[in-house]
Amino acid sequence: MLDRSNPFAPPERHDLGQHGRELILDARNVAVDFKVEGGVVNAVRDVSFQLHQGETIALVGESGSGKSVTARTVMRLLSRRATIKPGTNIMLSGMDIVSMSERGMRRLRGKKVSMIFQEPMSSLNPVYTIGRQICEILHLHNRISGKEAMERARQLLEEVHIPEPEARLRQYPHQLSGGQRQRVMIAMALANRPDILIADEPTTALDVTVQAQILNLIKELKDKYGMAVILITHDLTIVRQFSEYVYVMQNGVVQEHNETEALFRKPQHPYTQRLMGAEPKGSAKPLGGGEPIVLEGREVNVTFKLRRGGMFKPDYFDLVAVDNLDLGLKRHETLGLVGESGSGKTTFGQALIRLIDNQGGEIFFNGDAIHGRDRKGMQPLRSRMQVVFQDPFASLNPRMSVRQIIEEGLIVNGIGANTRERVDRVRQALVDAGLPDTILNRFPHEFSGGQRQRIAIARAIALEPEFILLDEPTSALDLSVQAQIIDLLRKLQDEKGLSYLFISHDLKVVRALCHRVMVMQFGRIVEEGPVEEVLSNPKTDYTERLVRAAFEIAA
Known part of the structure; x- marks a missing residue:
């Protein structure tokens, strides 16, 4: 039964009007x-929120809290399996969204709300x-010629600060970087010129510096056109920096809402307090x-031979991904390797454990x-x-x-005298990774992202390694799950x-977990x-830019 008496989440926001x-x-x-299969899931239950012209509100919460479903309901972009329940009321500039025909919604999407x-x-x-x-x-909502539309497209790319916009118009998505693709999405x-922009986790997959650029771009365009923004995210640093009002969601329900500073200064609901306390904290012993x-590693070098040019006149060149690097990792130490995408972090890590070949240098393991x-x-x-991967x-x-x-690695490496001994090791690894030992016969799709990452960690520690390469193991996880994984790795x-x-x-995460860091x-x-x-x-300057982007989102 839904508790409608939550004093921290009344139907109307505290600063309405x-x-x-x-x-x-x-x-x-x-x-x-x-x-x-087997029933009905109540994805969103009795959620109320308001948005004023020219402001940014944030919907925050962990994965599965109903943030994206709530936003998609405003756009009526739900799957066929979804049902908007009777009693739902959404008014957009005086128009009733819920009762509007699909044809009416097509005219509205992209024009009024994007x-x-x-x-x-x-x-x-x-x-x-x-x-x-x-x-x-552009053609969908405007009667303009192809030439006019292409010129407008060029202006839009210019507006979102994409270099060489003329050339980009002729390129395909795979030819652009992640940050550039996100800018194209914003331009579209x-x-x-919609009244409302819904930004659903627009920076999760991006580097901190690119993330800062995208968020500042959205803010700049919002201020320029007086647009309202609904920002969906689980990153509280972003919320504090960019939103004016916050709705905190859990299990399809708004648990608390307030003006941003008031909410961060004094969170009222236990869930909000837990979310605020989930930021990576502490430091390495x-x-x-x-x-x-x-x-x-001593003067480790990794070079890739790449091809450019056409089919008939190919031109080969060397890309130096790891340029004569040294590294020394001590027993019991956590060494952070940080930098933007394409900086060579993962290539260096994989070369050190011989998952890829190095073209020069020396690598030693225990001497x-x-x-x-x-x-x-x-x-x-x-x-x-061992290795624990990002996804x-x-x-x-x-x-x-x-x-x-988990048992596969034990069998391949000849660890365990018999099946019973190996299963005991599997059970112990699961317990060590903070999971119950009763899940042996379940499959990966039956678990949440955080639980899957624990299974990946259990697989690594079952072999009792001395060293683990952790390649972005927390980047795809919610803050509270991140904090749990950090505590587990420390333990x-x-x-x-x-x-x-x-x-x-x-x-x-690096600050909370690592002893040393290499940029x-x-x-x-x-x-x-x-x-x-x-x-x-x-x-x-490069490190300073990374730090500012990570802790201030102000680069």
Whole structure:
């Protein structure tokens, strides 16, 4: 039964009508159900919110809280399995959204209200040029010639600060970077000057510096055109910096709402308090001193031979991804490797554990040279060095049960005298990773993102390694789940004396988990040192820009 007496989430916002701005969106008692196998899911229940002209409100909460479903209901972009329940009332500039015909909604979408999505690559059509996709939206709502539409498209790309907009019009989505694709999505959303822009996790997959640029761009365009913005995110730093009013959602219900500063200054609901406290906190325990080096790299070089030019006149060139780098990781230490996408972090990490070949330099594991070893030569060391990847859904075999996923490494490496002993190890690894040992026969799709990442960690620690390469293990997770994974990694390090190489672009997580940090740019180390020293007092402009983007979103 839904508790309608929550004093922290009344139907009307606390500042309604107090600042003289026009109320353009008034949603009351929004409720959406989804038909699923075996029943019905109440995705959104009795949600009410208001939006004034020219302001930004934020919908925050963990995955599955109903944020995106609420926003899609405003656009009527729900799947066929969804049902908007009776009693739902959404008024947009005096128009009743719920009772409007599909034809009426098509006229309204893109003209009155637009949406930009989390992953632009799945929202842009890969077979059409950027110019054609923007022109399509312009033609939908305006009677203009092809030439006029293309000129307007060029102006839009210019407006969202895409370099060489003329050339970009003829390019395809795959030829643009992630940040540029997101800018194209913004240009498309703003093509017809909508009154409302819904931004659904617009920066989750982007580097901190690109994230800052995109958010500042949205703010700049909002101020320029007096547009209202609904920002959907789970990043509280973004919320505090860019929104004026916040709605906190959990399990399809608004638990609390208030003006941004008031909410951050004094959160009332226990869930909001927990969300605020979920920001990565603490720091790594100091090392005792005299710890031996577990993993060492000396002048490591990785070069890729790439091709450019046409089919008949190919031109090959060398791309130096890792440029003669040195690294020394001690036992029980966590070393952070940070930098923007394309800086060479993951390539360097994979070269150090011989997942890819290096073209120069020396690599040592516990003092033994491994740079000359082939795949067969590395086999005896594989159980002692493990990897946890960014996306657990991609790295766990969907056809294998939890038991098979974790036991596979034990079988391959000949660990455990018999099946019973191996299953005992699997159970212990699950318990160590903070999971129940009763899930052996379940499959990856039956778990949340945080639980899948714990399964990936259990798979790694089952082999009792000395070293784990952690490649962006928390970037796809909610803040509260991030905090749990950080605590788990700390606990495992203390109990098992593990050494971590932690690759990330999230400097908040790096600050909480790492002893030292190395900053990479274009395949080189531009700065390194104790984590607090580097992040508090960066010596290079590049590091300073990363730090400002991570902690202030003001780059």
